[in-house]
Amino acid sequence: MLNHYETVFIMTPVLSEEQMKETVKKFENILLEKGAEIVHQENWGLRKLEYPIAKKTSGFYHLFEFIAEGSVVKEYELQYRRDEKIMRYLTVSMDKHAIAYAEKRRNLKREKAAPAEEVAQEENTNNE
Secondary structure, eight states, X not given: OEEEEEEEEEEOTTSOHHHHHHHHHHHHHHHHHTTXXXXXXXXXEEEEEEEXXXXXXXXXXXXXXXXXXXXXXXXXXXXXXXXXXXXXXXXXXXXXXXXXXXXXXXXXXXXXXXXXXXHHHHHXXXXX
């Protein structure tokens, strides 16, 4: 049976931008190879941690929202444990309320981004 999951993971802050993107791509590919459908992903960037982890006070946060079988999550989390670039991760199974909230949050984000894009396009056409 397919379930809806959300994983947030924190990568070590010593990574370069390129290394961070490669790590995200690696975990995206693992999901896709296992037959999961990625619904949404967000890069939250470098953020301060609430408490130090391995003497580090910040980390790169990333979120994946996906649909997969439970067995996929078990294998997926094993890959997080094996990767020294990952400081922490958390995967949760989403119920219908969490799924609805995530969709609402994405739509609000899109609506906020759309007017900014329209203004940028208008400025570009006015400058030409």
